[in-house]
Amino acid sequence: MTTHTPSTRRVVFSAVLSLSVALTGCATQDEQAGYDPNKTYSLTVLHTNDHHGRFWQNEDGEWGMAARKTLIDDIREEVESKGGDVLLLSGGDINTGVPESDLQDAVPDFSGMNMIGYDAMAVGNHEFDNSIETLRMQEQLADFPFLSANIYETESDERLFKPYKIFQVNDLKVAVLGLTTDDTAKVALADNIEGIEFRSPIEEAEELVPELKDKADIIIASTHMGHYQNARHGANAPGDVTLAREVDDIDLIVGGHSQNPLFKPDQQNDT
Numbered sequence: 001m002t003t004h005t006p007s008t009r010r011v012v013f014s015a016v017l018s019l020s021v022a023l024t025g026c027a028t029q030d031e032q033a034g035y036d037p038n039k040t041y042s043l044t045v046l047h048t049n050d051h052h053g054r055f056w057q058n059e060d061g062e063w064g065m066a067a068r069k070t071l072i073d074d075i076r077e078e079v080e081s082k083g084g085d086v087l088l089l090s091g092g093d094i095n096t097g098v099p100e101s102d103l104q105d106a107v108p109d110f111s112g113m114n115m116i117g118y119d120a121m122a123v124g125n126h127e128f129d130n131s132i133e134t135l136r137m138q139e140q141l142a143d144f145p146f147l148s149a150n151i152y153e154t155e156s157d158e159r160l161f162k163p164y165k166i167f168q169v170n171d172l173k174v175a176v177l178g179l180t181t182d183d184t185a186k187v188a189l190a191d192n193i194e195g196i197e198f199r200s201p202i203e204e205a206e207e208l209v210p211e212l213k214d215k216a217d218i219i220i221a222s223t224h225m226g227h228y229q230n231a232r233h234g235a236n237a238p239g240d241v242t243l244a245r246e247v248d249d250i251d252l253i254v255g256g257h258s259q260n261p262l263f264k265p266d267q268q269n270d271t
């Protein structure tokens with residue numbers, strides 16, 4: 001994969017699902033699902049996380065979202081030329097990081113995400129660095145849903161965001177479930193999360209995934225919970241590895257928050 005900037009190299013992660021594998025065990029759903037069980041479908045999931053306000057060039061002259069768009073457009077073209085489909089997901093934490101973004105409430109960042117064509121975003125803890133009104137403005141601006149199954153308004157006991165979205169991709173129904181670290185309650189400014197509860201994302205997933213299994217052929221968790229090797233999350237709330245171990249039937253987890261690279265494509269990438 002050609003990369004354009006160090007930050008792009010760190011955040012763009014491509015996972016290619018082989019549906020002949022992913023749909024094993026779904027034979028009983030074939031008739032209602034609408035896909036051809038004898039056909040192999042190709043779905044490429046692109047994912048970025050922890051953008052933190054880096055919408056434009058940095059001091060080294062590297063162009064953030066413009067470079068990302070070039071890279072993602074190239075990947076889309078390549079995938080689609082081979083008959084595949086792309087889903088583009090964000091693991092959240094769009095907010096907070098550089099003054100040019102912070103002073104504009106991340107409007108350039110969400111506008112850029114619209115231009116790049118994101119399909120969905122998990123809500124990150126840094127989305128609560130601003131007031132709920134600012135967060136709602138950002139949600140209105142976005143052409144894609146903000147997803148989180150485990151953030152509730154205490155008074156109404158209602159979720160603040162949609163828990164998931166089901167995408168029709170070719171013949172397949174792909175559910176994208178959003179989950180947010182329950183550490184948000186500890187790290188966000190108290191004024192911004194008054195009356196808001198961050199419940200266990202793992203317990204919410206345990207409840208929702210069986211429901212999604214009836215509605216979708218593939219279940220993807222787009223999370224902002226952190227990746228802790230071998231589930232050793234220490235003082236942090238449990239992350240993606242714990243989710244993978246405790247909740248059955250999630251086909252793919254793509255997440256953010258801890259900002260540790262899963263892969264090291266070269267030795268320079270050691271952050």
Ligand SMILES: [Zn+2]
Binds near residue numbers: 256257258
């Ligand atoms: Zn975070």
